[in-house]
Amino acid sequence: MKKCSKENIYKVFNALSSDYSVYVPVKEENRTFYKKYFDGVVLAENFKTDRSAKDFFFPQSEDLMKFKTQGKSIEIIDEREESEDFIIFGVPACDEASLRILDRVFLAEPVDTYYQNKREHGVIITTACSRPEASCFCSTFDIDMARPQGDIRTYKIGDYFYFEGLTDKGNKVLDKVNALLEDVDQGEVEKEIENIQKVKEKLPLKDLSVKDFGADKTQEFFDRKEWAELSNACLGCGTCTFVCPTCQCYDIKDFNTGKGVQRYRCWDSCMYSDFTKMAHGNSRNSQMERFRQRFMHKLVYFPTNNDGVFSCVGCGRCVSKCPISMNIVKVIKTLSKGGENE
Ligand code: SF4
Ligand code: SF4
Structure with missing residues (x-):
């Protein structure tokens, strides 16, 4: 596990921007959304976006193909293009889990190659939720807001961001910015996980149960x-x-x-x-x-x-x-x- 200061996080984004499009949560006019990073973009305080990271993989509108007609002939133009490599920073545990649900739909046979292409090129950097909203109930579905999945998991602790690579794709990203990262005391992260568990226990919907629902009901x-x-x-x-x-x-x-x-x-x-x-x-x-x-x-x-x-x-x-x-x-x-x- 590594860390960098909140000031240096922008150096990390700048360094990664030469190889990837980097999207970060920003807040503008009461709206929190992912914005492509460029020098000067400022991270939102709370990373929960109004619309989820789903939009990157399954956009609200997407061109599929074109047909050109001339007389009686029709030309079919396949518009699929290889996606650029991109990073989404600050995804909460629930939204990362939603992508694994979408995988069950779009990556099952017949595979949706439009979705698959973007999934292969996207790197998900999650952030543990230390300030969940009163409407959150991810634990009902056994999602751990303190230990989100993804390619890299991060924690915001004090003046630092802590990074933990979870996949080869994630570790490759961390290798690129290794010079900007410092080694960490794992104990600080364990303490933060304990703090998040305490916050979770205070959520109004913490006891919501779906045990009566499920398959074949x-x-x-x-x-x-x-x-x-x-x-x-x-x-x-x-x-x-x-x-x-x-x-x-x-x-x-x-x-x-x-x-x-x-x-x-x-x-x-x-x-x-x-x-x-x-x-x-x-x-x-x-x-x-x-x-x-x-x-x-x-x-x-x-x-x-x-x-x-x-x-x-x-x-x-x-x-x-x-x-x-x-x-x-x-x-x-x-x-x-x-x-x-x-
Ligand atoms: S449940 Fe609410 S948000 Fe959904 S369609 Fe009905 S009114 Fe609209
Ligand atoms: S709480 Fe569940 S149903 Fe409601 S928007 Fe989130 S994932 Fe969808």
């Missing part, structure tokens, strides 16, 4: 009468799906540019009334059915098809962003059999 939850009341005020705005680091639904559209056709994909939402609409109509006609789909997918269907893994990482974004204050926490509490979540 469709029969148990599908017809529960509580869905009607839970979904009653849902606006179908899709905000919860768009801020969610694990939501992965998209639509593919063709756009006539006048010179040909541009095919692109863009995020879609199971909360929208025209989601998966087909010639015969829509398979989920009411907002209750659409609402139920979102939460059943996260808490039952996804674990059923993915070794019991839930499709939520407890980032809390849907908790803080839903305009009617409805969210997965309320769904879990309402549908749980009682006991721990009451």
Whole structure:
């Protein structure tokens, strides 16, 4: 493990910028987001971004291919390009865990090569959360905010950043800036981990449990009468799906540019009334059915098809962003059999 002072972190970013595009969390006008680093960019105090690191691998809109027509002939132009090498600094444990959930979707056969390309070129530098928000509940899904995964894990302790390489990709990055790093006393990090555990114990949602949910529970939850009341005020705005680091639904559209056709994909939402609409109509006609789909997918269907893994990482974004204050926490509490979540 190595460390560098908070002043020198900018030298580290500068040094890495010659080989990588480096993205860091910044705060501007009450919005925290990843910005490409250049000299003068200042790190946010709190690294939790409004939108997650998902956007780097599965962007909101992405060109797939072009079609050029001439008379009766059609030329298909493959627009895939090798991604640049890039680094995302300051990713919290929940958002890193969300990428491993997305891997189960996009890297399963048939592999989504657009996503795969970016995953291969991206280096994830995580940061332990010493100041989680009241809406955070990553521990519900056994995610350790004090020991995030990724290619490199970092800790902000006092006036220093501590770095620990976890993969070959991460160690290669650390080797490039070794001259800027100092050796550390491992005890300081252990103390910080203990501090974070204490902070975690004070979180309002620390005891939220999903033990009643999981694989093969469709029969148990599908017809529960509580869905009607839970979904009653849902606006179908899709905000919860768009801020969610694990939501992965998209639509593919063709756009006539006048010179040909541009095919692109863009995020879609199971909360929208025209989601998966087909010639015969829509398979989920009411907002209750659409609402139920979102939460059943996260808490039952996804674990059923993915070794019991839930499709939520407890980032809390849907908790803080839903305009009617409805969210997965309320769904879990309402549908749980009682006991721990009451
Ligand atoms: S649950 Fe909330 S954020 Fe999600 S679609 Fe309904 S109103 Fe919008
Ligand atoms: S469902 Fe809500 S808490 Fe869970 S990962 Fe998505 S946005 Fe975060």
